[in-house]
Amino acid sequence: MPLIPYWRLSGFYFFYFAFIGAFSPYWSLYLQSLSFDALQIGVLMSLLLFTRIFSPVLWGWLADHTGKRARIVQIAAVSGLLSYCGFFLGDSFPWIFFVMTLMSFFWSASLPLMETITLSHLGDFTHKYGRIRSWGSVGFVLAVVGVGYLLEIIEIMGLLWVVLGLKWGIVVFSYHIPEKDIIPHAVGLHSVRQICLRPEVMAFLFSSLLMLFAHGAYYTFFSIYLVEHDYDKGFVGWLWAIGVMCEIGIFFLMPWLMRCFSLKHILMFSFLCATLRFVLIGQCIEWPVVIVFAQILHAATYGAHHVSAMMVIHHFFRGRHQATGQAIYTCMAYGIGGALGAVSSGYTWDWLGPGATFLISASAALAGLVLTALKMKSSDQ
Numbered sequence: 001m002p003l004i005p006y007w008r009l010s011g012f013y014f015f016y017f018a019f020i021g022a023f024s025p026y027w028s029l030y031l032q033s034l035s036f037d038a039l040q041i042g043v044l045m046s047l048l049l050f051t052r053i054f055s056p057v058l059w060g061w062l063a064d065h066t067g068k069r070a071r072i073v074q075i076a077a078v079s080g081l082l083s084y085c086g087f088f089l090g091d092s093f094p095w096i097f098f099v100m101t102l103m104s105f106f107w108s109a110s111l112p113l114m115e116t117i118t119l120s121h122l123g124d125f126t127h128k129y130g131r132i133r134s135w136g137s138v139g140f141v142l143a144v145v146g147v148g149y150l151l152e153i154i155e156i157m158g159l160l161w162v163v164l165g166l167k168w169g170i171v172v173f174s175y176h177i178p179e180k181d182i183i184p185h186a187v188g189l190h191s192v193r194q195i196c197l198r199p200e201v202m203a204f205l206f207s208s209l210l211m212l213f214a215h216g217a218y219y220t221f222f223s224i225y226l227v228e229h230d231y232d233k234g235f236v237g238w239l240w241a242i243g244v245m246c247e248i249g250i251f252f253l254m255p256w257l258m259r260c261f262s263l264k265h266i267l268m269f270s271f272l273c274a275t276l277r278f279v280l281i282g283q284c285i286e287w288p289v290v291i292v293f294a295q296i297l298h299a300a301t302y303g304a305h306h307v308s309a310m311m312v313i314h315h316f317f318r319g320r321h322q323a324t325g326q327a328i329y330t331c332m333a334y335g336i337g338g339a340l341g342a343v344s345s346g347y348t349w350d351w352l353g354p355g356a357t358f359l360i361s362a363s364a365a366l367a368g369l370v371l372t373a374l375k376m377k378s379s380d381q
Contacts, residue, residue, distance in 0.1 A: 004125070006132060008176045009118050012073075013136030015169030016110065021143030022163050024048075025223045025240050026151065029233075032224060033156045034091050042346020044093075044100055045220045049212075049342055051104040052335030059109035060116075060327025069113045070179040076113075077174035080106035081167045087160055108334075110170070112326035117177060119314050130251035130307055137248040137303075141241045148237020192317075192324050201316050203375030204309075207267070208329065209337035210368035211305060214274055214361040216341015217349070218281070225354055229285050239291065243298030250303035257304070258311070264376045266308045271369035273300035275362045282358025301365075309333070 031041045059076065063069040083106060086099035122128055147162055195201060226236045250257075257266060277297040284290040309329065317325025341361070348357040 004121050004128070004132075005178050008173070008178065009114075009121065010132050010135035012114060012170070012173040012177060013133055014139035015166055015173055016114070016139070017136035018139030018143040019163060019166040019170060021140035021240070021244075022147045022159065022166055024219055025144055025236070026147055026156075026159055028220060028224055029151075029227070030156050030159050031096070034096070036093060038221075038349045039346040040093060041224075042220055042342050042344075042349070044096060046216075046339045046342035046346075047097070047100045048104045048107070049216075049334055049338030051101065052108045052330050053339065054331070054335070055105050055108045056112045056327035056330040056335070057324070058327075060112055060324045063113055063116070064324050068179070069117050070174075070177045073110050073113050073117070073177060074171075074174045076106045076109035077171045080110075081164075081171050084164065084167050108330070110174075112330045114177075115310060116326050117179075119310070121178075128255075129310065130254045133307070134248045134251040137244045137251065140244045141248075144240040144244070145237045148240075149234045151233045192328070195316055195325070196328065198316075200376050203371055204312055204316075205329065205332045207271070207368040207371045207376075208309060208333035210364045210371070211271065211274060211301075212333045212337035213341035213344075214278060214364040214368070215301070216338055216343075217345035217354075217357045217361050218278070219338070220342045220345055221349055221354070221357075222281070225281075225285065226291075231288075239295050242292060243295040243302070246296050246299035247303035250299040251307060254304065254307045258308075263308045263312055264372065266304050267312075267372050267376070268369055270300045270305035270308070271365050271372060273297045274305075274365035275369065277301055278358045278362040278365060282355045282362070285354070 028041050028045060031044055036044070059072055063072050066072075080103055083099065083102040086102070087096070089095070090099075118129065118132055122132075143162075143166065147159065150158065150162070196205070223236050223240075226239065227233065231239075274297075277294045280290055280294040284294075313325050313329050317328075341364070344360070345357050348360060
């Protein structure tokens with residue numbers, strides 16, 4: 001078994017997802033405090049995802065052609081920290097739009113490259129991926145719960161300083177990531193275009209787009225939705241944390257699940273759970289027990305889907321195409337899918353209401369289930 005830099009990789013995931021835990025659930029509340037309307041909030045939050053349409057592909061191409069993946073992660077981390085400081089300089093819509101775009105451009109470069117670096121270090125022991133990635137979920141839980149309670153006693157402006165500290169943590173650990181040489185592989189002899197045009201690859205990418213589209217309203221408006229229905233911010237934090245704690249559990253169960261079920265069947269189950277989850281959130285917001293159950297389903301809709309997706313990408317894109325394959329997945333799923341989901345939910349939130357918005361999310365997940373069932377092969381793992 002190769003020597004795996006477990007704690008250095010885990011530390012980066014910890015701070016990266018702690019940043020997400022402090023930013024994604026509560027940033028919309030900060031934007032709301034600036035008197036932005038639902039459409040403006042939806043547009044601003046979508047920038048985190050919109051930049052993933054082009055940024056990861058650019059950084060992934062650069063990483064594959066230079067072989068300096070860890071160095072690029074460091075550059076992106078420092079640039080992301082510097083651009084984030086722009087939030088302290090103004091709060092108008094055009095300025096926040098500019099700073100979020102710039103920060104997101106650098107921020108979205110890191111994770112696809114880290115996934116590639118981690119899987120390269122694991123080699124033939126990719127089943128251990130979940131143990132390393134679970135530390136990211138731990139960071140998310142601690143941040144989302146801690147910030148939730150913190151915002152009960154301090155002004156929302158304090159969020160800016162909390163996120164700044166987590167950005168520093170990302171920078172520090174980025175300089176402890178060991179580089180890993182790219183190992184040639186026969187699949188790497190095919191062009192990226194040839195790989196992407198395979199029907200099973202196209203089906204996987206478009207179904208992933210639908211999954212992240214389905215999560216667009218959840219990531220953008222879930223906290224606002226809960227607060228408007230008289231849930232306090234501390235409990236909002238726990239609701240986010242419940243989902244991620246269940247996600248941690250599924251990360252440790254995934255090696256067993258992948259031995260018992262094909263990746264196709266795990267993906268299908270995650271889409272089925274997503275369909276149910278968003279119906280429950282949209283129609284049962286007055287029932288805390290039901291909302292807690294919906295959050296438990298995050299184990300499947302994100303946890304199982306994410307690990308399965310990483311394994312599928314690792315199977316399809318080998319050798320010199322690893323970083324590019326991760327970038328294409330991020331572009332399609334988190335970039336196009338997530339951005340469309342966030343922006344469209346900004347329109348439908350005021351126009352059709354939260355219930356209808358989450359029904360649209362459920363419909364997208366159901367479409368992803370059908371596409372996966374019809375077009376992917378059980379042997380694609």
